[in-house]
Amino acid sequence: MSNKESKRSSICGAEIIACAECDVISIPGNSNISVSGVWEKLDFSSVEFSEKPTSDSSSYDVSIDFSFSDTSHDNYIHLMTWCNIYVLIKLVYSDGSVKVVGSPDFPVSLQINNDGSPAKFHLTYSGQQPEPSKYL
Template sequence: MNVENKRSQLCAMSFLPLPDAEVRNVPGSDKLQVHGTWVFIDVSSGEWKESREEVGKPVEQELKATVTDTSSSMESQLRTLFSVDGLLLIGLTNEEKKVIGTDEFPVHVSMERGGDPAKLTLSFKRSSPEPAKVLESF
């Protein structure tokens, strides 16, 4: 995956609500330091895309993930979790782990129920001033 055109299958996902996160971000750096408790989301499949048309222009980011546990408790838990903006930690099939969002530009995840059999689709599409970054603990 290169910086100019990113496309990879998503195989793991966690979310950290911004109010529960301590973030150290240096704009322009490819690393992001985050402290907080990530909430694991059991996704069955997903896709992550990130591309930049020109250097200095916003990065286009798009995520779509499927959760097959459609129980009322899971749906309620996810609605509560995504009621606030936050950071997403994704694991990709090429073994990279990336954080999407920063303290200044958090992610807002939408959720939709549909299909037969039923599934929950988590998604967002946005322009971001910074690409996804490598997670660093502190």
């Protein structure tokens, strides 16, 4: 049986869905969430995700950065479709656990940028959430 809190687990997959295209059941204080709809796989090169309680423990500072090595114009246009709209992000961990970042009341809004050598696209989010990401 896998430990959902394992510190050795890493993100091995991610999917995304627009809030407008899904139905969600999320009860405040419950560590689980239910999302129905069609998720789209993100083919990222790497991802960095952090989630830490704020200094007063009233919310969580959340940061996510997906890196994409495909810097083609077509990929840029595709990634742009996920920017500046409200989305939920599903993170799949190597220990089998699955978490969802965001909720209908506190969705994620991604931004895109391009940097590095070699160049990479980045889809990023940084903000505060009232609860930690929930298990799907």
